[in-house]
Amino acid sequence: xxLVPGTPPSDEDLVAELRETRSESAFTRLHRxxxxxxxxxxxxxxxxxETDAEDxxxxxxxxxxxxxxxxxxxxxxxxxxARIGINVTVEHLRKRSRVRLVxxxxxxxxxxxxxxxxxxxxxxxxxxxLPVGCRTVMLLHDVExxxxxEIGRMLGIASGTxxxxxxxxxxxxxxxxxxxxxxxxxxxxxxxxxxxxxxxGTGEVVAQ
Amino acid sequence: MTDEDEVRxxxxxxxxxxxxxxxxxxxxxxxxRLVRALRARGLVESDAPRLLLGRGWAPALRLAAALVIFAxxxxxxxxxxxxxxxxxxxxxxxSGAEQLAALxxxxxxxxxxxxxxxxxxxxxxxxxxxxxxxxxAMSSLRATLWQMVLLDPDDPVPARMLSDLDRAAxxxxxxxxxxxxxxxxxx
Numbered sequence: 001x002x003l004v005p006g007t008p009p010s011d012e013d014l015v016a017e018l019r020e021t022r023s024e025s026a027f028t029r030l031h032r033x034x035x036x037x038x039x040x041x042x043x044x045x046x047x048x049x050e051t052d053a054e055d056x057x058x059x060x061x062x063x064x065x066x067x068x069x070x071x072x073x074x075x076x077x078x079x080x081x082a083r084i085g086i087n088v089t090v091e092h093l094r095k096r097s098r099v100r101l102v103x104x105x106x107x108x109x110x111x112x113x114x115x116x117x118x119x120x121x122x123x124x125x126x127x128x129x130l131p132v133g134c135r136t137v138m139l140l141h142d143v144e145x146x147x148x149x150e151i152g153r154m155l156g157i158a159s160g161t162x163x164x165x166x167x168x169x170x171x172x173x174x175x176x177x178x179x180x181x182x183x184x185x186x187x188x189x190x191x192x193x194x195x196x197x198x199x200x201g202t203g204e205v206v207a208q
Numbered sequence: 209m210t211d212e213d214e215v216r217x218x219x220x221x222x223x224x225x226x227x228x229x230x231x232x233x234x235x236x237x238x239x240x241r242l243v244r245a246l247r248a249r250g251l252v253e254s255d256a257p258r259l260l261l262g263r264g265w266a267p268a269l270r271l272a273a274a275l276v277i278f279a280x281x282x283x284x285x286x287x288x289x290x291x292x293x294x295x296x297x298x299x300x301x302x303s304g305a306e307q308l309a310a311l312x313x314x315x316x317x318x319x320x321x322x323x324x325x326x327x328x329x330x331x332x333x334x335x336x337x338x339x340x341x342x343x344x345a346m347s348s349l350r351a352t353l354w355q356m357v358l359l360d361p362d363d364p365v366p367a368r369m370l371s372d373l374d375r376a377a378x379x380x381x382x383x384x385x386x387x388x389x390x391x392x393x394x395x
Contacts, residue, residue, distance in 0.1 A: 022253040024243060031239060036231035043232055054234055058242050065251040123224045142217070142225050163214070170215040177221045 011077035019068050031061065034078055038085050044139050045089045047128040056092055060085040075150075082144070083154040086136065090155075093132055126176045130169050137162050138169035275348050277315045349373070 009017070009029065017026040035057060042060075043053040064071075064084050071080050127135060140146045140154065141162070148159040148166070155162070217225070246252040323345055350373060356366035 018252070021255075022251065023255050024247075024252045025255045027246065027252045028239070028243070031242065035238075036233055039234055040230055040232040050235075053232075054238055057234070058238075058245055061242060062245060062249060062251065065246060066249070123221075123228060143228055143230070167215040170217055174215070174217055174221055177218070177224070 012073060015068065015071060015073075015077055018065070027065070030077070034081055035061075037078065038081060041082060041139060041144060042085055042089050044124075044127055044143070045086070045132065045136050046093070047132075047135075048124070052092065056088050057085065060088045063088065079146075079150065086140075086154050090132075090136070123177070126173050129176065130172055134165040134169035134172070137165040138173065141166050142170075275344055277311075277318060279351075346373075 009026075011030065011033070014026045014030045017023050018030070038060060039053055039057050042056050043050065046053055046056075060081065064081055067084075071077065075083075127139065130138065136155065137151055140151045141148065146154070148162040151157075151162040152159040157165075243252065247254075350370065353366045353370045353373070356363065357370065
């Protein structure tokens with residue numbers, strides 16, 4: 001496979017070139033095409049830590065190029081890369097034992113009254129406040145546009161679990177967005193075990 | 209999402225979600241850092257040699273480079289030998305031989321490594337590239353054996369190998385004829 005000057009090569013062409021010759025220019029094109037989106041997604045899953053995000057994107061590319069032979073083109077390259085990026089990010093979070101359910105009512109600082117405009121939490125902050133498991137599902141579904149089936153494959157969970165996690169995230173996000181005070185229920189207050197980084201329980205919120 | 213039990217976001221929140229930026233530019237220097245990390249792991253390689261030569265020529269190029277180094281070493285050896293003989297400087301000759309022995313070791317390793325690379329990529333290389341590399345390697349082998357005969361005329365192994373090569377390639381000019389005793393080398 002040879003890249004033709006003046007013609008934008010497809011991802012498949014670049015992957016083939018990279019696989020065949022380890023071409024640095026083919027990699028650079030792929031990187032410039034996919035890293036900005038990957039970086040934003042990783043940043044949001046992390047809750048906005050830029051230094052970690054770039055390290056994780058680098059690790060994602062290292063793993064992706066190391067296992068390029070396993071990319072068979074069944075999904076788009078960007079989807080395949082995002083899946084690796086999510087795995088890398090979730091592994092990172094697990095290692096750092098940061099997969100905890102955030103006490104939304106305390107973290108958000110909201111009270112029973114309607115917040116003023118100045119007090120309103122912006123959406124990035126709301127997303128960052130969501131527990132990492134349901135946050136990831138919501139980001140993939142509502143921001144990145146993946147289906148539950150795709151999310152299930154990416155995260156190694158059932159598509160039904162993806163749906164339930166999305167509901168948890170949406171309830172919480174909506175409540176925070178509306179300025180409601182959020183109360184957690186039952187098992188959600190526990191720290192998630194490393195193996196089960198998704199939220200247990202219904203994740204329902206009650207506005208007071 | 210069409211599930212009946214799906215929690216629906218308000219239009220305002222949905223609109224905010226849609227307005228969120230989907231991309232973030234990495235910091236300055238990130239790309240260079242990333243490429244360095246990938247290069248260090250052998251996952252990408254600079255395109256410069258490929259742009260000049262195309263894929264498949266690298267092993268032949270390395271082989272040719274090894275041969276050039278080898279020939280330069282032989283030429284240098286001859287010249288040093290002549291100068292040393294003229295000057296009668298035994299000490300200097302000894303030092304030159306030591307350097308040449310080291311050079312032979314280095315170039316021999318490079319030559320063998322280049323051949324190894326060629327063998328590893330033989331399946332994907334073009335036939336004409338392989339043929340060229342084989343020809344170069346064979347010439348190099350003959351030259352090596354010939355020099356070994358000169359180095360030690362009493363060693364029967366290189367002389368016999370040269371003789372075998374001549375028999376295997378009858379079209380090639382005979383480089384050596386081996387008699388029983390004493391060994392006769394013809395140019």
